[in-house]
Amino acid sequence: MNPPSEPIRLLAFLIGLIIFAALNAAYLVWLERKVAGHVQRRIGPKEVGPFGLLQPLVDGIKLMTKQILVPDHIDPILFRIAPPLLLIPAVMSFVTIPFSETLVARDINLGLLMIFAFASINVLGILLGGWGSNNKYAVIAAARGVSQNVAYEIPMLITVITMVMITHTLNLNEIVRQQAGGIFNWYIFRWSANPLMLVSFLIFFTCSMAETNRAPFDLGEAESELVAGYHTEYSGMGFGLFFMGEYANIVIGCSLATLLFLGGWQCPFGLWPGVHWFLIKLYLLIFTVILIRWTFPRTTIYGLLNLSWKILIPFALFNLILTGAMLKIWPLIFP
């Protein structure tokens, strides 16, 4: 059988990625509710299907058949383009993520850069959603969302620059390939490249949680303060798209952490690399994110910004300088 031609392959990948994103959104909600249930000594969803596994389907049907209530006082255009604006960049980012060495829609050299380019667009979705709603709570939430995203993009990008300095490439597949051969070749344990690699990982992980508006950094939708945040006025699938976008962003954030630090599709003991390892690591990280949400109370906006500007950014900068120095000094000691 001949390999499929490029356009067909790309189309198949795009459909696959959209299904992947949608399934993730649906079943991460299920996972979230199950984990929350067990953390809180409840059972979680159990009525629809075995272990409540059909619950996301029912929820999806409910969201889609619900009347979309559009208030009178909104900005009609901005209100309507905001949800897709949050979702589409998130789905687009999947294009360059290598699920395994061959399972990647577009193995482009600037993959990492492309993901961050798209990741910055979703802030616009939050801002326009809040602004277009013309609701005071939503506007406050949008303002918070923007300042939070801007603040956390900086340490995140500095950390990524550190990684790029070490790996010499922006190609995600190449970065993973460099981590072949067991757990101690993963960049999180590559002390020789930078002794503070673990700190880099923590900064990156914290930032990706803040970027995706996850608790304890979910200030954009702080339900006890701002009702539902920037999506207060959205109902039905408008809200559904925001929701899917949020979960797609979590998957992207955790995927990047997996690819950059945890060896992507590489096996921890050097055998049978493949898509399964990527998914195991990805879902372990997502599980951690969910567990954190149900364990910690919410920070405040200034606490959050202080954390970024006073702690994460100085650390990330120090890390950057250290990495630069290490890159120059290490070859001198061990030529």
Added chain:
Amino acid sequence: MSVLAQCDSKETFVLNLGPQHPATHGVLRVKLTMDGEYIRQAEPVLGYIHRMHEKMGENRTWAQFMPNTGRLDYLSALSYNHGYVLAVERAAAIEVPERAEYIRVITVELNRISSHLVWFGAFILDLGGFTPLLYAFDDREIILDLLQAVTGSRLTYCYFRFGGVYNDIEPDFITGTLAFIKRLRARMPMYHNLVTKNIILVKRLKDIGFVPAEMCRKYGATGPVLRGAGVAYDVRRAEPYSVYPELDFDIPTHPEGDSMARYLVRMDEIEQSMRIIEQACTKLPNGPVMAEKAPKIIKPAKGDYYAAVEAARGSFGVRLVSDGTNTPYRLKLRSPSYSNLSLFGEASRGMLLPDALALMGSLDLVIPEIDR
């Protein structure tokens, strides 16, 4: 205030927090004049669930008003029962048997613990932590079961009678209560480890939301709000009633006056209530639970009477004016949350919205008791 002084923008907007808002836990509306996320002015708007309890009291016999008292503060209904029977017993000069007094103390303190547990859960919920609520409700469930066995209801109790209590407790109740205290004692360190010591919680509560003693005095705030400002005022000690003088317990105070102090005061009060219950259970005498000479139809002598109890939220006072008939001439209720809410406007000025909501949560407001 310093931050407010720095931003000299004249543009403010009005934010209606409520009547339906997740943080107000009821139908309270707070009209906030905001400058960005800073609060310039906060004005509580009341009356959304006003039910004219005081007026209802004037149209009913003394005994018929009893169920109303359980519907003021649905979280610690027995304290409000207690305040009312105390006032009427004072008016009609009814002696209460000692066993009934002990039963009252045990049930009221259990109710206080359950109220504080609900507050604990709801307060952390206000701060965005969802999980402690369900753990607190897990503990509270046992209290509700215990009290249900005694009083017949789970929330809006009407258990006390003029001259005693409705019926005697079973031996099971005492063993169940002591077992519950043992369980809660074991769980309190968990709450402190997981919640009190949580760095995010500490950062959100410490040095934020000051309510100094002077402000409490100005607005008549009592209860944990006052004790969180360092004033050791507790009606159970200041104007002793029932058998509290015979029991050994401390009045927990924290002098800081911030949200954390109020949080810690309530957590300490749970411990103190457990001490009280343990002592009362061991000292519980035998005997009747209802005064034999208690008249069926109460007609207090003409006059003006007042009694106050320490409810979970502060001092609850009942003032009765009797004209010698079988209905009160005037019945005035002094509810603690009303005074505690009054200071919100002044205390929240210049604060950020999330901090102000943390402050509101730390006041432990129950809206039906404010709106009576």
